Amino acid sequence: MNRRVILIFLFVSLLLVTRSFAYFLVTYVVRSGDSIHTISRELGVSMSTIIDFNDLSDPNNIKAGDRLKLPQPDxxxxxxxxxxxxxxxxxxxxxxxxxxxxxxxxxxxxxxxxxxxxxxxMSLINMYQYVPQSTPYRWPVYGVISSSYGWRTHPVNGGASFHSGLDIAAPQGTPIFAASKGVVIAAGVNGGYGNAVDIQHDNGYVTRYGHMSKICVYVGQRVDAGSLIGRVGSTGVSTGPHVHFEVKDPKMNTLDPLSMLPTRDLMYVIRREDDGIAAGGK
Missing domain, CATH: 3.10.350.10 (LysM domain)
Known part of the structure; x- marks a missing residue:
């Protein structure tokens, strides 16, 4: 009986005993030859969830004997x-x-x-995201726009400066999702951006997500639109919890992210029984 079968058995047994839980944590002891990929497949937990629960600074460097906390269900x-x-x-x-x-x-x-x-x-996450039909990206986070793209008075030093992205304010710990599928090409501390992630998309464009409290992906990881990549924070040069969302074309010129996103009333949409959608909140 492999570990996944045992875990499912324990999960079902607990379910029969009590209905008062939302989830439970299991401790997985890393074995020789394990990787974050094999653990993800064996236990049915996404790689980003594993990183998120265990604050792994280098997910590719786990070793035999390490103990990982994993939620069941994902x-x-x-x-x-x-x-x-x-x-x-x-x-x-x-x-x-x-x-x-x-x-x-x-x-x-x-x-x-x-x-x-x-x-x-995980089965509930992104059920009410708006899947763009005519724009390249979905909203990476649900929040309030606190600073737009373009010239502004810098909120820290007070001088005139060009803001290369869109700031979206949200509570500390809010999940940040990939705006579209692609490959993580940078993940770590990046100057004034604080903890930041860069994703190169299939069309050659790059999106950046800055000021994270936590990074939940690693360089080289393939992500889908809506994959968890981190959590909102206030690292780097920042005056409060938000994500700096930046879009660069293949020549690394920045673009106004609002021109690449659905309208703000489509941040969160409700699926009706007829599979239609309705704006669920701005």
Whole structure:
């Protein structure tokens, strides 16, 4: 009986005993020959989830004997911030509210408190994302635009400066998703961008995501649109939690990201029973 079968057996057994859990953690002891890819396949947990739960600085350098914490089922944790609501958290993960409540055994009248941990099953994440039909990219994060592309007064030094991207403010720990499929070509500290990730897309364009609190991908990793790549933070030169989203053409000229994204009322959309969509929040 392999490890995945054992885990499924334990999961089902726990489910029969109690319905009061959203998820449980297992400890996986890395074996000789293991890689993040093989562990991901064997346990049915995405590579980004493994990195996110274990703060792996170099996922390609795990070694026999390392102990990894993995959620069952696959999913992500969000730590409630002051002022958060379940509706708001659902939008951060592009997830449906009703199913999120059910997954955490909460009701619409349940209170949530700062520091509380909410589990979002992977099966719910990005269910309510808008899949672009006429633009190259989806919104990488649900939030509020705090600074646009172009000339501005720099928020830190007060001087005139050209802002090469779009700042989207969101609570600390909000997930950041790849705007389109591609390959991670940079992941680490990048000057004033703080913790940042660059993705080269199949059309030769590059997107950058800056000021992360946590990076959940590694250089060389192939990602899809909507793959978790990190968490919102305020690293580097920053005045508060946000993601700096930047788009560069194949000649490395920056472009206004708003020209490449769906309209703001399509950040979060609700699927109707007829498979149509409706704006679910700006």
């Amino acid at each position: 999913g992500l944790i969000y730590e409630v911030q002051s002022g958060d609501t379940i509706d708001g958290i659902a939008k951060l993960f592009f997830a449906p509210v009703k199913e999120l409540l059910s997954a955490n055994n909460l009701s619409s009248s349940s209170l949530i408190n700062p520091g509380q941990r909410v589990f979002i099953p």
